[in-house]
Amino acid sequence: MSALISVDGLVKEFRKVKPHEGRLGSLRTLFTRRYEVNRAVDGVSFAIDEGELVGYLGPNGAGKSTTIKMMTGIVMPTGGTVRISGLDPWRERPCNAAQMGVVFGQRTQLWWDLPLRESFRLVGAIYGVSPADYRESLERFVDLLDLGEFIDRPVRQLSLGQRMRGDIAAAMLHRPRVVYLDEPTIGLDVVAKDRMRTFVEETSRAGETTIVLTTHDLADVERLCPRVILIDHGRVLYDGDVQGLKATYATHRELVVHLAPDESTGRTPAVRAADVLGAEIVSQEQGVARIRFEASRIAVQHLIASVNQNYPVRDLSIVEPDLEGVVRRIYSEGLTP
Numbered sequence: 001m002s003a004l005i006s007v008d009g010l011v012k013e014f015r016k017v018k019p020h021e022g023r024l025g026s027l028r029t030l031f032t033r034r035y036e037v038n039r040a041v042d043g044v045s046f047a048i049d050e051g052e053l054v055g056y057l058g059p060n061g062a063g064k065s066t067t068i069k070m071m072t073g074i075v076m077p078t079g080g081t082v083r084i085s086g087l088d089p090w091r092e093r094p095c096n097a098a099q100m101g102v103v104f105g106q107r108t109q110l111w112w113d114l115p116l117r118e119s120f121r122l123v124g125a126i127y128g129v130s131p132a133d134y135r136e137s138l139e140r141f142v143d144l145l146d147l148g149e150f151i152d153r154p155v156r157q158l159s160l161g162q163r164m165r166g167d168i169a170a171a172m173l174h175r176p177r178v179v180y181l182d183e184p185t186i187g188l189d190v191v192a193k194d195r196m197r198t199f200v201e202e203t204s205r206a207g208e209t210t211i212v213l214t215t216h217d218l219a220d221v222e223r224l225c226p227r228v229i230l231i232d233h234g235r236v237l238y239d240g241d242v243q244g245l246k247a248t249y250a251t252h253r254e255l256v257v258h259l260a261p262d263e264s265t266g267r268t269p270a271v272r273a274a275d276v277l278g279a280e281i282v283s284q285e286q287g288v289a290r291i292r293f294e295a296s297r298i299a300v301q302h303l304i305a306s307v308n309q310n311y312p313v314r315d316l317s318i319v320e321p322d323l324e325g326v327v328r329r330i331y332s333e334g335l336t337p
């Protein structure tokens, strides 16, 4: 079976005017233009099967939105190919648009002055949704996203969380095969985020919709995405599951030791570097020592034995790095596989 989405060696270059320097620089820029090229997407390849839910991640400016824009047909690639269900999104834009839905968390696609219900009606008409399908979809979304309370209010009067729910329903009214969610939980409170995640989860579970999710909120990813594609500087750094991401990039663990006070002095002893087999003591505060070690280099049972032998230990635990920490390291240290 061929993939529903296939992206192969995709490149997007933006040209921007390079200003001349010096006192008369802006005047010279007006007459003699020099350009510099920014490769926002630099040879990205991946394939996504029907029904998958994939997190497309990367730091600011990594090229995520540009890739999504090429998949939706808004932006023409400079090189490489994109096929969505066999269609070239740029050349076959109307057909591609009919099979996709997009939500940009930062801006609404609804009609600001119209009640939400009227926006839905317009979307239904634009996509030629049959009255029966329209009624069924609307009923489902009102129920799943709890839209009933505000569906007759103008969009401009809705809270961000309500508007986002409206936006996602509008993007899916015509039952698209592929949905692109660009930061769908940005700015939402915890309750609204949870509702949005539950909706995405349930939509994906039904298996009929392929979802590409761009987010900076790694709690979205932990909860929703069996697979992540991580990019930076327009290139794919990692494509696989979250566990694999942690295993590839986060080979360290932390041994957290709660120490008991010394019986005679009442003071809590400090762990010495000599007793941790070359591991790094990250911090020691209020009787808790955090010791970071490479799991491949130091056997955890030896480290625990050494600490137990030399100190009055009250409690021990091993902390695995969370996704937030892993991704922060990848971005800040520029790690590559």
Ligand SMILES: Nc1ncnc2c1ncn2[C@@H]1O[C@H](COP(=O)(O)OP(=O)(O)OP(=O)(O)O)[C@@H](O)[C@H]1O
Pocket: 014, 015, 016, 038, 039, 040, 058, 059, 060, 061, 062, 063, 064, 065, 066, 067
């Ligand atoms: N229309 C454009 N013209 C010129 N440069 C652009 C344009 N759109 C994006 N870029 C540049 O391309 C690079 C990638 O931008 P893009 O918006 O794809 O990143 P992103 O990963 O979505 O970032 P963010 O997480 O901040 O939304 C950036 O350097 C950006 O400045």
